[in-house]
Structures are given as structure tokens and as C-alpha cells.
Amino acid sequence: MESLTLVMNNLRAAFENMKGSEGDDPPPTLPVVMPNGSAVAILRALVPEDADNPDLVRDLTDWRRQFMDYFLSRFSPTEVRTQNRLRELSVDANRIFFLIYTQDGELVGHYALIVHDEKTVEVDNSILGARPPVRGLMVHTEHALLQWVFQNSPDARVIANLLQHNVTCFMMHRATGFSLVATTNLRETVADNGDRLLRPVTDGNVDEKDACLLTLELDSRAYWLARNEAGYP
Numbered sequence: 001m002e003s004l005t006l007v008m009n010n011l012r013a014a015f016e017n018m019k020g021s022e023g024d025d026p027p028p029t030l031p032v033v034m035p036n037g038s039a040v041a042i043l044r045a046l047v048p049e050d051a052d053n054p055d056l057v058r059d060l061t062d063w064r065r066q067f068m069d070y071f072l073s074r075f076s077p078t079e080v081r082t083q084n085r086l087r088e089l090s091v092d093a094n095r096i097f098f099l100i101y102t103q104d105g106e107l108v109g110h111y112a113l114i115v116h117d118e119k120t121v122e123v124d125n126s127i128l129g130a131r132p133p134v135r136g137l138m139v140h141t142e143h144a145l146l147q148w149v150f151q152n153s154p155d156a157r158v159i160a161n162l163l164q165h166n167v168t169c170f171m172m173h174r175a176t177g178f179s180l181v182a183t184t185n186l187r188e189t190v191a192d193n194g195d196r197l198l199r200p201v202t203d204g205n206v207d208e209k210d211a212c213l214l215t216l217e218l219d220s221r222a223y224w225l226a227r228n229e230a231g232y233p
């Protein structure tokens with residue numbers, strides 16, 4: 001019990017530190033490095049002020065529209081909706097939404113972490129929206145995030161959910177050591193606000209139009225092995 005509490009406190013405290021505090025402090029960052037040690041990008045946690053940056057809001061809206069088919073909620077993105085979502089995400093204590101910048105300060109994508117409980121973290125909402133500065137940027141980015149998670153919480157279990165047709169995302173997660181642990185059939189439903197949502201099928205019937213969700217999992221042992229195999233010191 002004591003060690004679980006410690007893990008939870010470590011994770012929650014790490015999330016809190018990474019999200020930064022209000023005021024004049026510059027937002028915290030995490031470097032993305034290649035196995036040879038060269039820094040290739042910077043991860044910066046979203047702050048509430050980002051919702052007032054029109055260029056950032058425009059890029060994120062465009063990217064969500066472009067990659068809609070890879071996500072479980074489908075809707076018509078607008079800049080106002082993106083702004084509202086960014087405000088919510090920036091203050092959600094259970095999530096860190098990282099913006100990915102090149103060393104020259106160009107926004108190229110994003111990637112989020114969600115803490116579910118005392119041991120479980122989910123990697124979520126990854127998008128590479130612009131030309132990356134190096135090959136394999138998103139794999140290096142995932143390494144930076146996973147290293148941070150497991151350094152803060154060696155007992156953590158990290159999960160990733162993705163649609164079966166998302167081969168590039170599957171490859172990215174495989175490269176950092178994730179393994180498939182479950183599949184779930186999903187069917188489209190329509191929410192009150194008109195959003196289309198893919199939800200688990202509960203009636204036991206399988207329809208050929210159903211989508212399939214893959215759940216992958218990673219623990220620290222598998223992660224450090226994969227990191228070693230990737231050539232990181």
C-alpha cells in the first residue's frame with residue numbers, strides 16, 4: 001500500500017511540476033534527443049495562454065481535421081472549439097499536453113500523457129503535423145516521454161490505444177517496446193451535440209463496418225530494453 005501511494009505521489013507530483021505554476025515562470029520543457037545525444041526537439045507543456053495564440057490554434061485545428069480518421073471522436077473542427085479544448089487541457093491535472101517544437105522554435109506536432117490511476121499512464125493524442133527536423137522524430141519524442149515517465153515511476157504501466165488501421169502509429173509504439181494486449185470492437189454512435197464517437201460494441205454482435213481498437217502496453221523492463229536496442233546510452 002505504501003509503495004502504491006509513493007508511486008501515485010511521484011506521478012502526480014511529476015505531472016504537477018511538468019505543467020508548471022501560474023505566474024511568470026517560463027513553462028517547463030523536456031528535450032528530445034537522438035541516441036547519439038544530439039538534441040532535435042523540445043517538448044513544452046501547454047499553458048492556458050497558448051489558447052490565445054492564433055497561429056498555434058490554427059495549426060492544431062488544421063491537423064485535427066487532417067487526421068480525423070485516426071481518432072475515436074469525429075467532428076468538424078473549428079478554431080473556437082480548439083481554443084476551448086486547449087484551455088481545458090492546460091488546467092487538467094491528469095493530463096500533460098506537450099507541444100513539439102524544433103530547436104528553431106517551429107511547432108511541428110503534439111503528444112499528450114494522461115495519468116489514469118496510481119500506476120497507469122496513457123500516451124495519447126500524438127500528431128506530427130509538419131515536416132520534422134530529423135527522421136524518426138516521433139519515435140525519439142516517444143522515447144523522451146517514456147523515459148520521463150519511468151524515471152519518475154519505475155512501477156508504472158503505460159498504455160496506448162489506437163485504431164487498427166493506424167499502421168504508422170502502431171510502428172511508432174512498437175519501436176519503443178509496446179506489445180499488443182487487447183482488441184475491442186468499436187461502433188459509431190452520435191452524441192447529442194452531433195459528434196460521431198466510436199464506442200465499444202456491447203451487444204455482442206459483430207458488424208463488418210465495426211472498427212477495431214488495439215490496446216498496447218509497456219512496463220519499465222520492456223521499455224529500458226527497447227531503449228537500449230534503439231542505441232540510447
Ligand SMILES: CC(C)(COP(=O)(O)OP(=O)(O)OC[C@H]1O[C@@H](n2cnc3c(N)ncnc32)[C@H](O)[C@@H]1OP(=O)(O)O)[C@@H](O)C(=O)NCCC(=O)NCCS
Nearest residue numbers: 067070126127128129130131132135136138162168169172
Ligand atoms: C502517428 C504519427 C505521430 C507517427 O509518426 P511517424 O513515426 O513519423 O510516422 P509517419 O509514418 O507518419 O511518418 C513517415 C515519414 O513521413 C514524414 N512525415 C510525417 N508527417 C509529415 C508531415 N506533416 N510533413 C512532412 N513529413 C512528414 C515523417 O518524417 C516520416 O519520415 P521518417 O520515417 O523519415 O521519420 C504520425 O503518423 C501522425 O501524426 N499520424 C496522424 C495522427 C495519428 O494517427 N495519431 C495517433 C492517434 S492514436
